[in-house]
Amino acid sequence: MKYYFIVNPASRTGGGRNLWDELEEKLAASKTDHEVFFTRKGESAALIAKEICEKHPEMKRIVVVGGDGTVNEVINGLTDYSRIIFGHVPTGSGNDLARGLGIPAEYTKAFTHVLHPVEIKKVDHCLLEYLDDDEPPRKFAVSAGMGYDADICYHAQKSPLKKLLNRFGSGSSIYFLMGIKLIFANKRAKMVLLIDGKRRITCEKAVFVTAMNTLYEGGGVPMAPGADPTDGKLTLCVVNNISRLQHCMLMTSAKKGEHIKSSGVEIINCRSVEIESDRPLVLHTDGEVAGKHKHVRLSCLPEQIRMMV
Secondary structure, three states, X not given: OXXXXXXXOOHHHHOHHHHHHHHHHHHHHHOOOEEEEEOOOOOOHHHHHHHHHHHOOOOEEEEEEEOHXXXXXXXXXXXXXXXXXXXXXXXXXXXXXXXXXXXXOOXXXXXXXXHOOOOEEEEOOEEEEEOOOOOOOEEEOOEEEEEHHHHHHHHHHHOOXXXXXXXOOOOXXXXXXXXXXXXXXXXXXXXXXXXXXXXXXXXXXXXXXXXXXXXXXXXXXXOOOOOOOOOOOEEEEEEEOOXXXXXXXXXXXXXXXXXXXXXXXXXXXXXXXXXXXEEEEXXXXXXXXXXXXXXXXXXXXXXXXXXXX
């Protein structure tokens, strides 16, 4: 079965191309049938993935060499999961998808797992739908959020400090730094949640609502300790009506997954959630900014993808 590698050469602060050159030597030695596609600035990796699926309708292995953001782009171009076995070699700064699925953090080990899979597991992908306009929906593999955690992604991606920290292998720390800053700058919102079309929850002073598919987000924060990416459900982390001081304490406890014991934090397992806020708020999918909206639906797709882990 042929491999199609989608490589982000800009990952690892531009070192992704050198990493790939090293990995391609292993491919040549193994005589693995493959093609390579490099992402380019200004061009969506979703288009590359879509073209692969359209031109090669047979069974195939599609592997992303990059970070969570590259994976997010690629899965939004994939069609017909029944003819795809998906793989991931993590070379980003956060790598929460790999961490949540137990894929080795070390890229050469992860690459070995792609060529010689230990297991092929059926994994969930999820969907963000915009209910306040006609913008097309977006898939996500790790998490999607509205409010504080999305604001962190927005400001972290804009910060020139992120590139500097990436050079020292500490790129994920930008999320923690922005998180501290936004504890005091973030404005609370009123949100109404509709869980699985039945249960209605009103949050008068919501800090954020995050829908987790896997365990981690934000570069290793176990936001939803019980999340299972194979169960067909989202695990929501809802934070509402807490003081700024409590918020500071949550930043520490969340790194250990102990935030779920705190008042003002609710964990909910569901197949879908509809969220309506009192004003447009920043959203993210897998750490990538997904616009500003006030009415959205997050759900787990019924079809799973087979993934090499």
